Amino acid sequence: MDLITPEIGLFFWQTIVFLVLIFLMAKFAWKPILGAVKNREDSINDALASAENARKEMQNLQADNDKLLKQARAERDAILKEARELKEKVVSEATGEAQEKADKIVAQAQAIIQNEKNAAMADIKNQVAALSIQIAEKVVREELSNKDRQQKLVEDMLADVTLK
Template sequence: MEELFGQFSLGLFIMQTILFLALVFLLKKFAWKPILDAVNEREEGIKNALQSAENAKKEMQNLKSDNEKLLADARSERDAMMKEAREIKDKMINDAKAEAQAQGQKLIDQAKAAITSEKNAAMADLKNQVSSLSLEIAEKLLKAELSNKDSQTKLVEKMLDDAKLN
């Protein structure tokens, strides 16, 4: 170290100091400012990118919760529609059954009425035929029986006895 101090030159030292200060000045004027601006700009860009990423993450969470809410609403609406459709189906089936039963009962009632009407008509026809046959038989019998007076008397007495019994 003594050698260094021994060779020390004050002019050289001043010259080196001036060159060093000039270099620092030039670096500060032309290099440091653009370098620092670039570093600051990059730092600002990174901050903005991080902020954008955070905003995008929040937006994605919001969209996800909105989607889940929409899905839940859609599911509940679908369930309500399905329930309503089932109720309508059941009502339609019950209405159709009731209408079919009413139609069936109406047809049964009409058939019973037709049967009763046919029965009454058949009975009336049968009565007419029986009465007409009875009249013919009675007429033939009366002609045969009334040809003599004794048989007429017996017939009248017999008819009177029969009439009292009925």
């Protein structure tokens, strides 16, 4: 028997064994193998869909985070602006109040100084008047003690006085 020349009997039995093997494979192995492949394909598709959903969710979260960050920055800027305006207002009011108080104190001090000046002037006038009266009294006593001097004083005074 030659190994190279095919025999019909051997070919026939090999064909039958092959057909039985295909039948057994189709009956018992193909369905579980195809089911496993189908399950694997479904799980891969589910994983891809989940990954896509997760990616979309991450994009949405990123957009929400960006939006929240912009809002937080806007609120921060608004709060800082409001704080600056409040500071300026408080400083302005405090400056105005301080200026008013300073003006009031200066006015009171000027009034006090003027009153003291007027009182001093009145006191000086009174002292000058009292001193003048005392001097005049002494002069008049001295002058009036002598009749000739008295007459001369009256004449001198009349000469100084001019009628208008």
